[in-house]
Amino acid sequence: MNLVKNILVLGAGELGTEILHSLANHPARNEHNISIAVLLRASTISSTEQSKIHQLDALRSLNISFVTGDIVNDAQHTLSSLFKPYDLVISCTGFIAGKGTQLKIAHAVLSAKIPRFIPWQFGVDYDVIGPGSAQDLFDEQLDVRRLLRSQSETAWLIVSTGMFTSFLFEGGVGIVDVQRATVRALGGWENKVTVTAPTDIGKITAEIVLGERQAGEEVFANKPIFIAGDTVSYAKVARIVEDLTGKPFQKTVLTVEDVEEALARDPTNSLHKYNVVFGQGRGVAWDVGETWNFKAGIPALTAEEWAKMNLV
Known part of the structure; x- marks a missing residue:
């Protein structure tokens, strides 16, 4: 296959x-005259919200073009026709799009015979977690993998990132609440979780796709690539926030059994579903030293570095 030209x-x-900015600013972009476009809803492109206008202007300033489409409401064949001019599609539309969307995107990509595809799998190791987990949205991720593995026309790669680093420290997620000085371990204090900051995911993904060491191609080897900023135990997370704030935090363990009982009482609660999976500790952590970015010499923020930049 030739070098990626149209993304x-x-x-x-x-x-x-983050991925758009990193792709646009990558040295290979100008060197090889690579075009970059982003698929957005018509309502987003025509938005009068100042924050949206500012975001769109920033993308335009990077010579990123807009394609009007709606991955939720457009039919598969419509999406396929929108995808057809490109030789790489990167899906950055997460679970908020709703059930069935990830499979629809994958089918549309394959129908359009796109040479390369990075699906929305920026997260945990779904193969290790397996089917039937507490987070039912994960089963569709496995369906996407089965679909991609069943064909040979479209080369693909999955960028496994673990949890977004910010989620460790956002009060609403329920691990760390700085305001209330509380920290909870999911499953146990020695349980570990891999985290990567979105800025780093963008930087590393751009390097995976456009970097010289890959010649742009061989990384699309029809399998996951694992990246990480850090892999930390919940005990270490507690030490980080206590050291940074200089005060003791109330510490509790959220056991899998407790969360499963809470989920049984509230079966649509997405946070409970995630907490069960992360509490079980399978497929949510990997060795940083074995990651693609570590071996490539690309630094990424540790949990402590992120916290120092954002919590202090």
């Missing part, structure tokens, strides 16, 4: 924006 990114949320 379409689906969505410009937190992660999509």
